[in-house]
Amino acid sequence: MKDEIIYMDNAASSRLDDEVFEAxxxxxxxxxxxxTSDFxxxxxxxxxxxxxxAREMIVNELNGTPEEFIFTSGATESSNLALKGVAEELSEEGNHIIxxxxxxxxxxxxxxxxEKEGFDVTYLEVDEEGFVDLNELEESIEEDTILVSIQHGNQEIGTVQDIAKIAEVCDDHDVIYHTDATHTFGRVPIDxxxxxxxxxxVAAHPIHGPRGIGGLYIREGTSIKKQMNGGFQENNLRAGVENIPGAVGFAKAVELIDEEENKRIENLRNELMEGLMEEIPETILNGPKEKRTPQNANITFHxxxxESITLHLDMRGIAVSTGSACFSKSLEASHVIMGIGGDHERAHGSVRFTLGRFNDQEEIDEVVKATSEVIEELREISPLSKEEEE
Amino acid sequence: METPYSEKVIEYFQNPKNVGEIEDPDGYAKEGSPACGDMVSLFIKVEDENHEITDIKFKSYGCASNIATGSIITEMAKGMTIEEAKEISWEDAADELGGLPDLKTHCSVLAVDALREAIRNYEERQGIGEEKRETTLDVVRKRLRHVMNPMTGLDVIKTDLISDIEVEDGIITVEVDLEEDHQFASAVNEDIKEKLEPRWDVEEVVIKFVGD
Incomplete structure (x- = not known):
């Protein structure tokens, strides 16, 4: 086994940058x-x-004001606060969420x-590349719709939604719009x-910041109810002793990202995606070619x-993840791959590669080579490849 | 490398044994389906006189435990008589492999099932053993234990996906608790037919989707 790990699961969590650690x-x-207070x-x-x-540094990235940003323990808490906070605050005005x-x-x-508590939830379908349909969104908005939550970049297949248009539709109908930007913050601009x-x-862990820190941008005047009770921290919206090292690390992580790095990652990703699909026959790209987060590649190998693919790659020192049911603790296939019209087989053979700051050209070549070998080996023992030939 | 698998599982996963196909097998089985995730096909050559398994090969579309179990049971079964090979259990295979994670039971059971099914297929072709008997309600239920409920990875009987079975004059009617247009309906439909139609006394298999 190699001593050096090639880590391509940066969407799950990423290596802390040394400068972040020092900060x-x-x-x-x-x-x-x-x-404390100034006194x-x-x-x-x-x-x-x-x-x-730290707050100012991070909210500047979104082009908002410091009063509109609170720190949380991460993306999970932020989205919980956004959805439950709005739903509870506006429950008398309506009970429909999209x-x-x-x-x-x-x-x-x-x-x-x-939904279990009595709210009505519409789950908007997406097309085969993972995009929601704006007309469908508009048609789904009803008199009692209080909140729309549609992500910016997808965690598995990288689809970047047109949040400007989505926000406009919501704005036209006076509905609050929340977006989960965990996988775009720092990588794809939001203004x-x-x-x-x-x-x-937003969250720090995918961009070489620490785990356990995230945040929620809350536009001034948005109706939202505090979920974590206790002290008056974070604009009285999130109680608890502030995670200052986390916040400082998060800000440093944001500071360290620039346009050039995102371009470099995107180029590496393109090479990886093209390399894999050229070297290996019978693959499907999951997600769109364009309008995709720069760090994400997701391919199904028929x-x-x-799980067999990831285990073989792990033995070669390469860390990636898969949408296969066998890989998950729940034994459920990826709802994203199923959502874009894939079947179980497509989910089972899907592998997600997510890049970050510490990946380089040499690693891309190594991963393309190793993956080709692994897929070939596994196809040799698969009863399915034979069947298709017949 | 940290893994929940034993050294032996990893060894067999990396270097699987008895992989491949046999031309003109005496017995053949395919268990699982791509829809459920794992699939194993298994081929045997059997010597007719004392029913000894002389050659055995398998192919796997599955995870590490599936591949490793396929390797180990084919190694175990080679040279055994079919009666001996039928006795190989999932526990035997798991023991031989130095244990398997609980969560992976169903992936590894599949390989054991494939071996038993290939033997059954041999018996069916030869008209020997248990396969000579009449297809009763009990036999149907037993056969349906080899049909996977794709939503759980467990069989359709255990997970109560079958709401009723009738057997009359060679016509078997199976009621499935799924909507007709459910995403798994056609996969379940095919699987059930595959298990029941080859039986010597079955004329027709009627499947009704009664879910709401």
Whole structure:
């Protein structure tokens, strides 16, 4: 086995950047105070300044104002707060919520939980590339619709929705619009001064920031009810001692990303995607070719099963993930691949590669080579490849 | 590398044994379906006099535990008589492999089922053993235990997907608790027919989808 791991599961979690780590360290070892008011002891005041600076850095990336951004423990909490917070606050005005059927679990399962509590949820279908239909969205909005939650970039197949148009539709009908931008934040720009989106979920873990920190952009005037009760932190919307090292790390992670890096990652991704599909026969690209998050490639290899692929790749020091049921703890096939019209077989043979800052050209070549070999080996023992020939 | 699999499973996964097909097999079975995830096909050559398995090969569309179990049971069964080979259980295979994760039971049971089914197929062709008996309600239920409920990965009997079975004059009627246009309806339909139609005394298999 190789000593060096080729890590291509950056959507799940990514390596902390050394600079992020260094930025966080003082707020664990030297300044461990909570963010106090300006009239308290100086360590607390300094901590508050660090938190405010971090907030400003992150919200600038969205082109919003610091008053409109709160820190949370991550994307899951942010989306829980967005959906439950709006639903509970506006329950007297309506009980209808619209999401897409390929949302990531924080939105999908929060919507399902609200459904159990009596809310009406519409799960918008997507086309074969994962895009929602704007007309269908508009037709689904009813008198009692209070919230639309449609993600920005998909976690598995990378589809980037046209959130500007979605936000406009919602705005026209006076419906609050939340988007889960976990897999686009830092990689695909969002400008809340241009796009009338009301709530945006963001997180640090996919962009070489720390785990356990995320945030929610909340447009001024948006009706939302606090979910985590306790103190008055975070604009009185999220109680709990602030995670200052996390916030500082998150801000540093945002600071370290630039246009050039995103372009470099996109080029590597394109090479990987094209390399795999040229080298290996009988594949399907899952998700669109264009309008795709720059770091994501997702390909189904016919006649083989994803867990076997990932295990073989793991033995060669390559970390990737799959939509196969066999890989998941629940033994359920990917709802995203099923959502874009795929069957179980397509989900079973799907492999997701998500790139990050630390991947390079050499790794791309290595992964294309290793994957080709693994697929060939597995196809040799598969009863399906023979059947198709007949 | 950290993995929930034993060393032996990994070894067999990396170097599977007895992989391939046999031309003109004496017994053949295909268990599972691509819709459920895993699928195994298994071929045997049997010596007619004392019914000894002289050659055995398998192919797998499945995860590591499926591939490893296929390897181990084909190794175990080679040289056994069909009566001995029928006795190989999933537990035997799992023991031989140094254990399998609980979650992966169904993937590995599939290979064991394929072996038993291939032997049954041999018996059916030869008109020997249990396969000479009449297709009763019990036999139908037993056969349907080899049809997977794609939503759970467990068989359709265990998961109560079959709401009624009738056997009359060679016509078997099976009621399935699924809507006719359910995404898995056609897969279940085919699987049930595949298990029942080859029986010597079955004329027709009627499947009704009664879900709402």
């Amino acid at each position: 966080m360290k003082p707020y664990m070892l030297d300044n461990y105070a909570v963010a 308290a002891y100086s360590m607390g005041v300094e901590a508050k300044e660090a938190l405010d600076d 999401i897409s059927e390929i949302e990531d679990f924080p939105v999908l399962n929060t919507a399902k939980a609200l 809340v001064s241009e796009v009338p989106v009301d709530l945006v979920t 006649y083989v099963e994803g």
